[in-house]
Amino acid sequence: MPHAFSDLSAFRRDPLRFFLSRGNGSAERLERLRLGFTPLYLVVDPSLVKPLLKAPPAEIDKGRLIHKLRQIVGKSSLTISGEEHARRRRAIHGQMAKGVASTYVGEISALYRRTFTGLLREGAFDAHKVTAPLALRVVCTVLFGQGVLGPVEEGTLIRAVHLVEDDLADGMFQLVPSPRAVWRKRRNLAKAKSMMAGVVDRARRRASPGSLVHQLHQLGLSESDLRDEVLMLILAGHHTTGTASAWVFWHLAADPALAARIASEAAGLTDAGGELDPSRLASASLSLGFTREILRLYPSAYWFSREAMADTELGGTRLKKGTSLLVSPWHMHRDPRHWPEPERFDAERSHATPAYMPFGVGPRACVGIGLAMLEIQILVLELAAAFDIRAETSAPSLTPKASVTLIPPSLSVRLAVRTIARRNEPPAFPPLDRRCEQAA
Structure with missing residues (x-):
């Protein structure tokens, strides 16, 4: 006989398996969970x-599960609603919209090339330990301007995130934690927030006039609210894109023929100097499809939630005030009712379906969608065009860890300079030594 907590053990043991089993196995539009x-x-x-996310805030809004994130990001646009949320979102969207984000193509490409050149000398490396700092540098460039944060400050931010992410994920559905666990989490949280706030405050003072932090400052936010907003953007912008990007290395290594086709596509996207032309990226169907497939199989935000703020109805189910609703892109993206062979990586499958939602859907979709897609697509093109990639991690171990986002396992890979293919084909991009000179 089911009881109020009958699903809790299975959820805490393996939330990803739990979402798949309950979602894929349900004939209902809304499946009751007992947590x-x-x-x-x-x-x-x-x-x-979409109707869930577009519902009036008086009926359905962000609730207590989202509000738990206030422990770290305070009352930022991630955790607030209403007109103040819309006001901040407009400012952020103006800086991160696709057209604006494309102005960063050259900077992102140069950053990737410098990093890859160093990796050639290192031998095997863990992909996520490379992509997380790369994503952090990109989001900090948008926030503060180029070169504002140094390597020590970047490392401080990454250590702060690692300090709290597991504790925060563990507390989402926790019943009665032990006093020792509560004390440890509070200590870790206080230390992490202090580390992050110190870096953010120094970066704000050095920010360039055209940066996003200046746009936010124009809103007249209090010091506390501005700090929370910047912390949220750093955490969301680098952690989600950094975790998804790690899988790019693995899937390019797994299919050399596909990587060669993307290298050929890259050749048609460059200008006379061998640089990626931002105006051509939207027509690069193969690298875009690869990017979308990465985000289908490994959506960093593997669940999000809403709460009924009054008695209401959704999909024919009456919901009492206080009812929570979970949406799991992890489940939606792997449901065989919506995807043929859902576990198979297919860069050429269609993603034009309501079941595809790595950034949410509709007007409430993630405000950083344009920048995130751009980062990953450039990574795909730069890697495929210049390198052969060999994976040194076995496939059976490739299960992400469910934390605040989906953390990839250790994906050990090795880079080698791509050899020029058959029929005396020209290289897709300039030779690696010239590209590194251009990046310097």
Whole structure:
């Protein structure tokens, strides 16, 4: 006989398997979950996600599960609603919209090339330990301007994130934690916030006039709110893109023929100097499809939630005030009712379906979608064009870890300079030594 906590053990043991089993195995549009006394449903029907996110805040809004993130990012646009949320979102979107984000193509490419050149000398390396700092540098460039943060400050931010991410994920559905665990989490959280705040405050003072932090400053936010907003953007911008990008190395290594085709596509996207032309990226269907497939199989935000703020109805189910609703892109992206062979990586499959939602859907989708897609697509093109990649991690161990985001396992790979292919074909990009000179 089910009881109020009958699903809790399975969820805590393996949340990813739990979402798949309950979502894929359900014939309901909303599947009841029993993780506590409060009513909770998993959204199974993807057509319900957009109306869920577009519902008036008086009916359905961000609730207590999202508000737990305030422990770290305070009352930022991630955790607030209403007109203040819309006001901040407009400012952020103006800086991160696709057209604006494309102005960073040259800087992102140069950053990747310098990094890859160093990796050639290192031998095997863990892909995530490379992509996380890269994503952090990109988001900090947008936030503060180029070169504002140094390597020590970047390392401080990454250590702060690692200090709290598991504790925060563990507390989302925790019932009664032990006093020792509560003390440890509070200590870690205080230390992490102090580390992050110190770096952010120094970076703000050195920020360039055209940076996003200046746009936010124009909103008249309090010092506390501005700090929370910047911390949220750093955490969300680098952690999500950094974790998804690690899988790019693995899947390019797994399919050399596909990597060669992307290298050929890259050749048609460059200008006379061998630099990526931002105006051509939107037509690069293969690298875009590769990027979308990475985000389908490994959506960094593998679940998000809303809460009924009043008695309401969704998909024919009556919801009492206080009912929580979970949406799991991890489940939606692997449901065989929406995807043929959902576990197979296919860069040429269609992603034009309501079941595809790595950034949410509709007007409430992640404000950084343009920048995140751009970062990953450039990574795909730069890697495929210049390098052969060999994976040294076995496939059976490739299971991400469910934390605040999906953390990839250790993906050990090795780079070698791509050899020029058959029929005396020209290189897709300039020779590596010239590209590194251009990047310097």
